Amino acid sequence: MxxxxxxxxxxxxxxxxxxxxxxxxxxxxxxVFILTDENTGEHCLPLVQEQLGDTFDLIEVNAxxxxxxxxxxxxxxxxxxxxxxxxxxxxINLGGGVITDMGGFVASTYKxxxxxxxxxxxxxxxxxxxxxxxTGVDVDGIKNIIGTFTQPKAVFMVADFLQTLPARQIxxxxxxxxxHGLICDAAYWDELKTSDLTVPTAALVYRSVQIKNEVVIDxxxxxxxxxxxxxxxxxxxxxxxxxxLNDEDHLSHGEAIAIGMICEAWxxxxxxxxxxxxxxxxTSVLSNLYPKHHIAADCHTELYSLMQKDKKNQxxxxxxxxxxxxxxxxxxxxxxxxxxxxxxxYYAAL
Amino acid sequence: MxxxxxxxxxxxxxxxxxxxxxxxxxxxxxxVFILTDENTGEHCLPLVQEQLGDTFDLIEVNAxxxxxxxxxxxxxxxxxxxxxxxxxxxxINLGGGVITDMGGFVASTYKxxxxxxxxxxxxxxxxxxxxxxxTGVDVDGIKNIIGTFTQPKAVFMVADFLQTLPARQIxxxxxxxxxHGLICDAAYWDELKTSDLTVPTAALVYRSVQIKNEVVIDxxxxxxxxxxxxxxxxxxxxxxxxxxLNDEDHLSHGEAIAIGMICEAWxxxxxxxxxxxxxxxxTSVLSNLYPKHHIAADCHTELYSLMQKDKKNQxxxxxxxxxxxxxxxxxxxxxxxxxxxxxxxYYAAL
Ligand SMILES: NC(=O)c1ccc[n+]([C@@H]2O[C@H](COP(=O)([O-])OP(=O)(O)OC[C@H]3O[C@@H](n4cnc5c(N)ncnc54)[C@H](O)[C@@H]3O)[C@@H](O)[C@H]2O)c1
Ligand SMILES: NC(=O)c1ccc[n+]([C@@H]2O[C@H](COP(=O)([O-])OP(=O)(O)OC[C@H]3O[C@@H](n4cnc5c(N)ncnc54)[C@H](O)[C@@H]3O)[C@@H](O)[C@H]2O)c1
Ligand SMILES: [Zn+2]
Ligand SMILES: [Zn+2]
Numbered sequence: 175m176x177x178x179x180x181x182x183x184x185x186x187x188x189x190x191x192x193x194x195x196x197x198x199x200x201x202x203x204x205x206v207f208i209l210t211d212e213n214t215g216e217h218c219l220p221l222v223q224e225q226l227g228d229t230f231d232l233i234e235v236n237a238x239x240x241x242x243x244x245x246x247x248x249x250x251x252x253x254x255x256x257x258x259x260x261x262x263x264x265x266i267n268l269g270g271g272v273i274t275d276m277g278g279f280v281a282s283t284y285k286x287x288x289x290x291x292x293x294x295x296x297x298x299x300x301x302x303x304x305x306x307x308x309t310g311v312d313v314d315g316i317k318n319i320i321g322t323f324t325q326p327k328a329v330f331m332v333a334d335f336l337q338t339l340p341a342r343q344i345x346x347x348x349x350x351x352x353x354h355g356l357i358c359d360a361a362y363w364d365e366l367k368t369s370d371l372t373v374p375t376a377a378l379v380y381r382s383v384q385i386k387n388e389v390v391i392d393x394x395x396x397x398x399x400x401x402x403x404x405x406x407x408x409x410x411x412x413x414x415x416x417x418x419l420n421d422e423d424h425l426s427h428g429e430a431i432a433i434g435m436i437c438e439a440w441x442x443x444x445x446x447x448x449x450x451x452x453x454x455x456x457t458s459v460l461s462n463l464y465p466k467h468h469i470a471a472d473c474h475t476e477l478y479s480l481m482q483k484d485k486k487n488q489x490x491x492x493x494x495x496x497x498x499x500x501x502x503x504x505x506x507x508x509x510x511x512x513x514x515x516x517x518x519x520y521y522a523a524l
Numbered sequence: 525m526x527x528x529x530x531x532x533x534x535x536x537x538x539x540x541x542x543x544x545x546x547x548x549x550x551x552x553x554x555x556v557f558i559l560t561d562e563n564t565g566e567h568c569l570p571l572v573q574e575q576l577g578d579t580f581d582l583i584e585v586n587a588x589x590x591x592x593x594x595x596x597x598x599x600x601x602x603x604x605x606x607x608x609x610x611x612x613x614x615x616i617n618l619g620g621g622v623i624t625d626m627g628g629f630v631a632s633t634y635k636x637x638x639x640x641x642x643x644x645x646x647x648x649x650x651x652x653x654x655x656x657x658x659t660g661v662d663v664d665g666i667k668n669i670i671g672t673f674t675q676p677k678a679v680f681m682v683a684d685f686l687q688t689l690p691a692r693q694i695x696x697x698x699x700x701x702x703x704h705g706l707i708c709d710a711a712y713w714d715e716l717k718t719s720d721l722t723v724p725t726a727a728l729v730y731r732s733v734q735i736k737n738e739v740v741i742d743x744x745x746x747x748x749x750x751x752x753x754x755x756x757x758x759x760x761x762x763x764x765x766x767x768x769l770n771d772e773d774h775l776s777h778g779e780a781i782a783i784g785m786i787c788e789a790w791x792x793x794x795x796x797x798x799x800x801x802x803x804x805x806x807t808s809v810l811s812n813l814y815p816k817h818h819i820a821a822d823c824h825t826e827l828y829s830l831m832q833k834d835k836k837n838q839x840x841x842x843x844x845x846x847x848x849x850x851x852x853x854x855x856x857x858x859x860x861x862x863x864x865x866x867x868x869x870y871y872a873a874l
Contacts, residue, residue, distance in 0.1 A: 204838055248594055251594075251663050252664055255663070255664060255833065258840070260838045260839065261838055282672070283670045283671060284669070284670060285669060286746075287672065313605070318636075319601065319605060319634070319635060320634060321633060321636045322636055322637065323636055323637065482608065483605065487610060488611055489554040
């Protein structure tokens with residue numbers, strides 16, 4: 175698997191931890207910090223430490239989406255201040271999307287920006303969060319409302335990290351891989367459909383990263399074709415936020431996006447002619463992979479207002495990326511409140 | 525006075541409020557917000573409102589450096605969320621450096637970046653803070669420790685705003701103008717020396733903005749020649765932070781920088797041959813303009829440790845921009861703790 179070139183930074187797939195050690199050595203940094211959460215501190219840090227030795231300071235946060243807030247950022251900034259981190263410092267984000275998103279934001283704003291690299295340890299972070307230069311954290315329960323577009327200096331993909339990942343986390347990343355097939359590559363979708371996806375192979379991960387990278391590389395600030403990646407995310411993000419605020423055992427990102435993709439496939443069928451058979455196929459593949467989630471009918475209004483607050487949407491209008499076919503997307507489809515509620519009803523009736 | 529072109533954005537000097545109104549009209553923004561503090565809300569907003577009408581929502585914060593913190597940012601982000609500000613929104617920062625720095629940071633990170641313009645209302649903000657694309661706020665009392673490099677869409681200079689500015693605030697901005705002369709333009713320094721500076725003329729402000737703009741335009745991320753602007757700021761920032769933490773009636777930015785320039789002129793004389801007569805001239809001009817500030821001898825260690833924490837300094841070494849002559853700077857002069865303390869003693873003995 176060749177190293178993929180993104181916007182001025184490499185994405186490594188082979189011997190990645192050795193590559194990371196080389197990068198650190200050659201970078202001549204004044205200080206090196208590693209950001210982990212409890213789980214990646216336990217499962218992933220030892221492998222990295224083997225290669226890096228004791229040349230870094232560790233910053234560890236609690237695991238989970240609840241940590242991805244501006245308050246945790248303040249805690250990390252204060253630790254960097256205490257460690258006397260200067261502009262010549264490097265931050266290594268070793269973790270899932272929570273760590274790569276928050277660490278990227280922290281680094282991109284500390285002293286107006288220090289270098290950082292991403293070492294994604296979840297499937298979701300590998301195929302999605304660590305590629306594209308979006309950083310972000312939550313304020314007031316609103317997801318990623320604060321952030322920057324800042325590219326890392328490099329991304330290091332380590333297939334081994336997926337071995338300790340709980341099955342539910344695999345499923346979360348898988349949703350983005352399925353999305354990549356649905357928006358850009360019908361053959362890849364077919365391959366995923368028929369693969370054992372307990373732990374997706376490095377080759378499947380590679381193809382997903384390729385697709386994501388191709389989409390973001392020409393549109394770093396999400397003005398145009400990058401909107402392709404929003405398929406499933408208009409409804410999905412609202413469902414995710416709602417679940418985060420209301421459910422004890424809340425949905426993962428991918429579980430929410432799987433729901434979003436079913437709803438938005440339905441919208442695609444109703445509004446822009448996605449064939450009935452393809453809607454049926456998408457619905458069946460996704461609902462076989464993902465457990466059914468109960469969405470109460472009386473929360474549709476609240477979900478709609480969450481969609482309006484979503485940063486993707488301007489002037490109160492809800493803009494969806496839909497599919498004309500499996501493998502072909504269409505951006506900027508304005509959907510009404512009724513249409514969006516009906517799509518949720520379609521999901522609820524499955 | 526011609527409009528000055530900075531990094532892809534114009535700096536207006538004539539009919540600036542009308543220009544602002546045109547900019548807003550042509551920008552086709554979904555929502556427009558104005559950020560003020562109590563004083564600019566009272567003295568400057570009415571003039572703007574005359575031209576803009578009621579087409580905006582107002583966000584007002586307390587006046588003063590104490591507001592320029594990440595906590596106030598959180599408050600502003602929450603207000604933007606409540607107002608349902610989307611990516612197509614514009615933020616107009618109407619105020620001094622506190623408002624332009626904090627508003628710039630808030631806008632550059634809200635939904636990963638919305639448009640903002642600067643309408644600087646203090647002399648300091650006009651000749652310095654609003655030009656160059658640096659945004660920033662304080663965390664834990666450390667100045668500007670968090671921020672971004674983000675260019676505004678335009679800057680609007682309104683000379684009239686200086687009429688209501690307290691004399692002490694004029695002096696604060698004046699320090700940067702004197703600095704511009706000292707680092708780049710001996711003739712401008714001579715002109716300032718002999719002018720009535722109660723309210724500097726628009727022509728003097730214009731020249732200062734020109735100098736600052738020339739320096740920053742080729743070095744937007746402060747990697748090289750922009751360091752010229754740091755003259756007076758290594759010692760000055762430490763003195764400012766210390767005063768902020770310890771003095772009831774603390775120093776303004778410019779007052780601290782005036783002290784810093786005297787200390788760093790002394791270092792220039794000792795280390796890189798600034799002639800004795802020029803050191804004497806700088807010392808005399810600055811100490812005639814600025815009241816003497818008492819710096820206790822036992823705080824030198826603390827000042828030194830503040831300098832080490834300054835984001836300008838890497839790896840614990842203190843890097844100063846000094847002068848070889850009035851009008852000629854020299855960057856990257858490493859100064860020892862002893863030298864820096866001696867420079868403070870020079871100031872203390874005046
Ligand atoms: N920046 C982007 O473009 C982008 C794209 C998609 C998602 N995201 C963000 O990513 C976040 C979700 O990412 P995530 O699902 O990776 O969340 P996460 O970082 O919380 O990881 C999920 C869980 O897996 C644990 N974990 C991580 N690596 C492990 C390993 N190797 N072995 C065992 N356990 C491990 C974590 O501790 C956590 O408990 C969301 O905040 C989302 O907004 C960002
Ligand atoms: N971004 C940069 O490159 C840069 C450069 C220099 C300074 N700064 C920052 O600028 C800040 C200091 O700026 P400042 O001195 O303008 O502070 P400020 O914004 O606090 O303004 C000083 C005082 O003047 C009042 N005021 C503002 N305009 C007025 C008017 N027209 N009439 C009457 N009162 C008015 C304010 O309410 C405040 O009380 C510092 O935080 C400093 O870090 C930034
Ligand atoms: Zn996603
Ligand atoms: Zn200054």
